[in-house]
Amino acid sequence: MKFSLYVVAVPLALLGTVVPASASFAAGPAGADGGAGGTAPPVLRLTDGPADKAAVAVTRPSPDGSVATVPVGDARLTARGPSGGLVLAPARSPAGNGPGDLAQVHAGDVVAGPTTQDTPHGVLVKVAAVHANGDGSIAVDTVPATLADALGDAEVDAxxxxxxxxxxxxxxxxxxxxxxxxxxxxxxxxxxxxxxxxxxxxxxxxxxxxxxxxxxxxxxxxxxxxxxxxxxxxxxxxxxxxxxxxxxxxxxxxxxxxxxxxxxxxxxxxxxxxxxxxxxxxxxxxxxxxxxxxxxxxxxxxxxxxxxxxxxxxxxxxxxxxxxxxxxxxxxxxxxxxxxxxxxxxxxxxxxxxxxxxxxxxxxxxxxxxxxxxxxxxxxxxxxxxxxxxxxxxxxxxxxxxxxxxxxxxxxxxxxxxxxxxxxxxxxxxxxxxxxxxx
Structure with a gap:
């Protein structure tokens, strides 16, 4: 595309309310009218993210369209095998999101990771199987995921x-x-x-x-x-x-x-x-x-x-x-x-x-x-x-x-x-x- 690109200096903001990281963040507002008898999805906005910008997020989609956050603290992706599998290690300190428990990660959960030296394009995958390691980390077999898996019912305009x-x-x-x-x-x-x-x-x-x-x-x-x-x-x-x-x-x-x-x-x-x-x-x-x-x-x-x-x-x-x-x-x-x-x-x-x-x-x-x-x-x-x-x-x-x-x-x-x-x-x-x- 030719650099005939144009940008308006728009603030880095989205309409909506802050969503606590520990909450089930895709449950629709009670009584909201989404048309055709449905419920309007919640509006998500950009946040500052965790204190540890290399930490991954683990979410768990539900059949009703909501998505819950799995508390894994500031767990990091430490390796990625040739088959696409991941190794997640617990946080080095209780800073940021606080301590978490990697044993809570189950098949069907979604792992989303930011850009790091090991993952320059980030990570978005669904957990297929979990294998505990002796050092507190876990090895995770994965399959591709979508934004719908990670965000569930939500509205974003960024x-x-x-x-x-x-x-x-x-x-x-x-x-x-x-x-x-x-x-x-x-x-x-x-x-x-x-x-x-x-x-x-x-x-x-x-x-x-x-x-x-x-x-x-x-x-x-x-x-x-x-x-x-x-x-x-x-x-x-x-x-x-x-x-x-x-x-x-x-x-x-x-x-x-x-x-x-x-x-x-x-x-x-x-x-x-x-x-x-x-x-x-x-x-x-x-x-x-x-x-x-x-x-x-x-x-x-x-x-x-x-x-x-x-x-x-x-x-x-x-x-x-x-x-x-x-x-x-x-x-x-x-x-x-x-x-x-x-x-x-x-x-x-x-x-x-x-x-x-x-x-x-x-x-x-x-x-x-x-x-x-x-x-x-x-x-x-x-x-x-x-x-x-x-x-x-x-x-x-x-x-x-x-x-x-x-x-x-x-x-x-x-x-x-x-x-x-x-x-x-x-x-x-x-x-x-x-x-x-x-x-």
Whole structure:
């Protein structure tokens, strides 16, 4: 997805009430009207989590849709075998959630773990069997679990801003620069790059670079979940994706002598990749949100053309998917971006386009759920004509945004299935004219 992402500086908060870690946290409020004779699910909000941020949570789902917390204190995951089995060890001290008893863990319980050195993408599994060890730890055979197993009946609507400390960029090499904490409001990522151009393309007179771009964005996770047990055993609503406020600038000072197309090539800049595995807590349950973003460029022309133009875009875009039990999955979208341009000079007879975009993968616990490309671009057209009245020429300069994405069935963690192996999200495209011979 192109870093035409946009984020509103939304507080890290959810509507609802605090849920004590020791309580059965998915029992619906008494007398609440959920429609069709049902009970509205409780609203969960983000919490600070345990004092020991490496501690796991163990929950026990019930047939009535409620979920109880199994008191295991600040037990930690200390090993994970090749078959996916876990070893849980008791807390080293009674701090945090207090002492717990691992002997209370039974088959059918759900273990949710945060990101740690041993589990960089976190853990979400259901216990199949428990084996006591002599040192107070337990070995646990597991099978995959879903959020419905861990959260039960609940309603969540979270917007989670990412801080500079959440964003991990690869070491820099020549050709571009990625800086964390340099985006809008000092929270996001800035990319500056001189885009590689094919043979036959060179800068116009007085310019050192044919195509350069900068992209500032402040990403945040979008995450929603709702299930009421009377309605169904799967979530009735869900949302997963990323949003970002972004600022995009592109400078094109290029002339070409032939047709060319780079074909959506990745930028050969190891720094131009951002990875995030961020743990947030809903009640006592750690939810691990995963994000990977890398960059690409796409430059093309279908003839001889020379372009001197610069453009700036401000926008906000939501990239992801929304689920409703009555309607299925649909794509997220946002408002049309706003672009401005400097006076342009375009000559020749061709159409040329250049842009730098991003490919993003968003998921839970390291499992990819949504993948999307977002590409802001600048397009120039020039046409020479010979008519009985003499020679004439027309030209135009356009700012655009393309978003293409897909939703993967393998995000079973959400508890809702997509029938196809992967489902293409409807494409989104904005394009408007900035300048031209008839403007």
């Amino acid at each position: 917007t989670v801003p990412l801080t500079p400390g959440d964003l991990k960029a690869k070491p820099l090499t020549s050709g571009g620069k990625v800086t964390a904490g340099a985006g809008p409001q000092g929270r996001g990522v800035r990319l500056n790059v001189d885009v590689p151009v094919p043979d036959g393309v060179e800068p116009t007179e007085g310019h050192a670079s044919a195509l350069s771009a900068s992209l500032d964005l402040s990403p945040e996770f979008l995450f929603s979940y709702e299930r009421a047990h009377w309605y169904g055993v799967q979530p009735s609503r869900a949302r997963i994706g990323m949003a970002a406020d972004y600022q995009y600038g592109v400078k094109v000072h290029a002339k070409s002598s032939a047709s060319y197309a780079t074909g959506h090539k990745p930028l050969r800049i190891p720094a131009a990749e951002v990875n995030v595995d961020k743990t947030v807590w809903l009640g006592p349950v750690p939810i691990v949100l995963s994000l990977k973003v890398d960059y690409f460029y796409d430059v093309s022309a279908d003839g001889t053309i020379a372009v001197d133009a610069e453009e700036h875009t401000d926008g906000r875009l939501e990239i992801g998917a929304r689920y409703d039990a009555g309607e299925g999955w649909s794509a997220l979208s946002g408002p049309e971006p706003v672009s401005t341009a400097t006076p342009a000079l375009i000559t020749g007879s061709a159409t040329a386009k250049g842009g730098v975009g991003s490919h993003a993968q968003v998921g839970l616990y390291g499992s990819v759920g949504v993948a999307a490309d977002a590409e802001p671009y600048l397009k120039a057209t020039a046409t020479a004509q010979n008519t009985p009245q003499g020679a004439s020429a027309s030209w135009g300069l356009y700012a655009g945004l393309k978003v293409n994405g897909s939703f993967f069935a393998r995000l079973d963690i959400f508890g809702t299935r997509v029938l196809d192996k992967d489902w293409e999200l409807p494409p989104l495209r904005y394009e408007h004219k900035l300048a031209g011979s008839d403007v």
